[in-house]
Amino acid sequence: MTYAEAVRDALAVALEQDPAVIVYGLGAPDPKGVFGTTLGLQEQFGADRVFDMPTAENAMTGVGIGAALGGLRPVLTHQRLDFALLSLDQIINNAAKWRFMFGGRRGVPLTIRMILGRGWGQGPTHSQNLQAIFAHIPGLCVVSPATPADAKGLLLSAIFGQDPVIFLEHRWLHGARGETPAGDHRVPIGRAHRLRQGGDVTVVASSILSLEALQAVDHVALQGVACDLIDLRSIRPLDWDAIESSVRKTGRLLVLDPGHETGGVAGEIVARITTRCWGHLRAPPSRLAMPDAPESTSPALTLGYHVRAEHIAEAIGDLVGAPLEVSSLSARPHPHDVPGNDFQGPF
Amino acid sequence: MTYAEAVRDALAVALEQDPAVIVYGLGAPDPKGVFGTTLGLQEQFGADRVFDMPTAENAMTGVGIGAALGGLRPVLTHQRLDFALLSLDQIINNAAKWRFMFGGRRGVPLTIRMILGRGWGQGPTHSQNLQAIFAHIPGLCVVSPATPADAKGLLLSAIFGQDPVIFLEHRWLHGARGETPAGDHRVPIGRAHRLRQGGDVTVVASSILSLEALQAVDHVALQGVACDLIDLRSIRPLDWDAIESSVRKTGRLLVLDPGHETGGVAGEIVARITTRCWGHLRAPPSRLAMPDAPESTSPALTLGYHVRAEHIAEAIGDLVGAPLEVSSLSARPHPHDVPGNDFQGPF
């Protein structure tokens, strides 16, 4: 199934399984079903449990917190992460702190889906991946699955967990396909997944960059460079052990970050792993991230903006000190600002 | 003069000098004048230019943006950074991006003062230093002065600059005294200040931790360990050259961070300097930050929460591989949760 279908499937499983689950957000019951991820859920589970909302992101986050305290398991969806910036007060001051500030007795099992935009002129206010903000906040969990199976499994873990979870869902992954277990499939929050195994370089990725990295890693493998490719899946908590044990083996670290470079999650990983694996590093750890600039609307300016397989392969080459053939990775069957040829706008 | 007086002095100089300057915020004209920093300004410059506002942080930030676009130079004050979380939409989606998203022609000269709380039971929602959030956003400047002179100089640079500036002002520094130049004293945004010179360890600090670090650095100097102490003053842009050239000399880096450790500014510094100064490092770079936990209200739980001089001295000792005497630094003339004996609450 596709990633979007996997998200929908997770929601349907949760709604089916527990009457406490509710799903809401702008357009949740709309005819397009938030890129297909909520299609038909209102018809199936009723308008009491699956519903639209006012354009009131801060309050509707607080409503989710209250609903969770009242025994529900709410899932709130934002069509873009950018809109959720209106709700950082409720997320940071309330959801993240409720357990702590009331003495640790209970948390807020609220799941907030945020869709990450990219390309087709999404531009400065519809394409931000500000995962670093959420990953900095004690009390929040942040997950960013790359595959349909992980999307489903992490969403179910989020919904049925005891903590607030920011669920980052890349718009360009919605059409990606993959095997997805049926039923109540769970992927534990905080555990990374090794997608490829190799002794030369540790590549750490997440979300759409895990797919770009897969291409790059397989490409350089043919040239004799073997990488451990670690798909983080969770950004907070982060699976430090997985990265650390890999780096102790490879001695080389490349971290990919779908957010801005300065102050991003990759920096945190580089910093912590450097300190922890000091004696094992054979080369300075490196990172590839978005530039410290918003995404422009102009297709001319998004061309070099995103990290792609060719950049990753090149960075791997730099780390091992061997120039690798990477240019063949640059060829794409569709324009750089859409996920595929079937995408023709308008958003 | 005190730090609070220096802030007030900067505001008065700016208001005097340019009729476009306005100063507003909750309590800006109140009888206590926001810890003394706005005292008497309304009387002196009129209620048109110095005024109170509704408890409406998001809108009042947007109002500042619009006022700036209309030719004013607004200064907005939040009595705690925590309240400014309500305004991250306007800060991130508008103030930070206005220049970029409208083609680079003009920015938003808006200064937002945020006071950082600590101790006396400020607790989870009145003590957050989330500088890392702001430092991650392209388009924002972030400054965090440690001394009265820098507070004045950076505030004037912020007010008369062309970019939005987050001005972080630690509540515990308000009473600190220091020489402060009269008149229109400016300190350039983006330039660090070396407070002590030494070849053994580079210590990077900011805000109140620069004062703690001064004590620690002077203390270990008597034991033969000489540190470069770099007071960042600006968090974004950050003076990479100052740190880099110091680390090339010392080969050892300790970064202090008044925010949470994971995803904090110190991690960014460790990551970037590690990559840039790889061949020069003689020991793994290290950092000292707040734990990944909110500040508790209970004085029992804030005791070990904040980074203090003794921790810094100890970390310096670890870096040079020599156990240093640090315990004498722990003695304080007043309880750990107040800046001085004259502080008796209530906030």
Add this chain to the structure above:
Amino acid sequence: MVHPLDSGVSRHILRDMIRIRAVEEAIADRYGEQKMRCPTHLSIGQEGPAAAVGAVLGPEDLAVSGHRAHAHYLAKGGDLPAMIAEIYGKATGCSRGNGGSMHLVDEAVGFMGSTAIVGGTVPVGVGLALSLAVRRKPGLVCIFIGDAVLETGVFYESAGFAAVRKLPVLFVCENNLYSVYSPLEVRQPAGRALSDVAAAVGLQASSGDGNDPRAAYGLLKSAADRARSGDGPQFVELATYRWREHCGPLFDNDLGYRSEAEYLVWKARDPIPRLMQELREEGALDPAWLAAAEAEIRAEIEAAFAFAEASPFPDPVLASTDIYSREIAPFP
């Protein structure tokens, strides 16, 4: 002359006001000892609304509040020793010392939490009401707010959603004319009555004198009944006045942000002697009952402070384990 309100209920309200005042005064008296080391906002002078609400709400009803919440917590039945211990930062506090005066909770009696960001619990209360509706449970959610909350966007967003879904919410707005040192006119448009605004955004609204707690009870009771019977969200504005400084134990009229004359007018409208006098005139106040109540309250307060003082501080290890559930913690 017999008041329409049942005299038992009236005495309940009176006793609650006396109790709240006594607790707040005990805090004020001892605040200088520097053992209560956190920002503390007292309700002395404005006990009326809280006590009236306390008499209206039942055990199945829930409540949330803001920074000035001692009175609300107590009126809802919150545990007094746990509150005092919380202000002392002790492990026996209702929030185990992490929250202090501004973060109180007692879920056992439906007091679901008070927080320190103005307006911050408003949507939380609405969400609790949503949970009642979805789970088809009885009861309502009382959301205590101050006049400043009508400046916050989140109030309007929350009220709108509550109205769209006709949720069982009762907003109780204590209009004490000030937000910290700021009078209403520098914050809200002239001539804009809080209850009119509330009505326009979709709440059924009324307003009255919070220092006449029996009148307030009447308004609140009707509103609560409407909320419970599915009429949708309600708003009751109650005029009242805080006697002491915004935060802390002292008086601050000397600062000049409000006049001594204004304070004296409101002090003359003290809800406690007023109700006492009324009940006396109605022959509904037995002096022995009053003396016993006052003695009980005194003893209860003494015991609460003794409990707080004797309680241990929390174990420092908790500060880092209280953040996530056991499945997630400890964050590495």
Add this chain to the structure above:
Amino acid sequence: MVHPLDSGVSRHILRDMIRIRAVEEAIADRYGEQKMRCPTHLSIGQEGPAAAVGAVLGPEDLAVSGHRAHAHYLAKGGDLPAMIAEIYGKATGCSRGNGGSMHLVDEAVGFMGSTAIVGGTVPVGVGLALSLAVRRKPGLVCIFIGDAVLETGVFYESAGFAAVRKLPVLFVCENNLYSVYSPLEVRQPAGRALSDVAAAVGLQASSGDGNDPRAAYGLLKSAADRARSGDGPQFVELATYRWREHCGPLFDNDLGYRSEAEYLVWKARDPIPRLMQELREEGALDPAWLAAAEAEIRAEIEAAFAFAEASPFPDPVLASTDIYSREIAPFP
């Protein structure tokens, strides 16, 4: 029968509506070429309010808007070729290609910016009005909003402050009944008129038919006059309807979120033929003038697209230098 509105103004409005419609249709026609690669929200069917506002505002007045801003930009006098080039992502675009359809600006004519976060420019407009007040400059700020903006907290916060300071603000609310696919009733309380809400929070409010642009002009003109003469912020709600899909060039009634019948009712209320017919009946429409206007508009649009197509894309280097002023940039 002579209409009270000056016929020159009426023709100005008519011409603006025709021009806006023609521009939007040209965009729709060519969107499939995939050269305009950004989300694009068209105003076809709802040109009335924009054109009426355009006739009311003077050069010293300012305006801000949201995601559906082409009509507002054009009515305020914005540069057409620069707008089309912007949608093409070209260096000659009004935002140098960085903003696209959703981020338009033309400060030369007082169009101070439109952005894509619902409600995001509302406080910015109020701040612009504050700058006029503080600098004692004439004029007002027009803030274009949709019906969904009355759900956002920032609207209430901004309106409240504008009222407290009596700022020269004119809110123009195009109520087209929908927010994306969502009808009003799932978002706002039943029976809550937008203009009543606005009045309650402190704005002087009126409402009317946006598809009768001369009637709308009357409401807007009175409101603008009041704002200019220091009466404080104004709110005018204008009923109208979007014909095509929320975002993009197509029709989408087939999706079922609104009925074809409803659409046909509104299509029959098309403001352009209606005003044309009225003017004809009043003897105020010279067919030659109309033909010339239509020809001019066609030519202008052809030229604008040709300009956009021929313009260069921005230099990639700009993407990293447009972020800070020269004193701060380049960020290391």
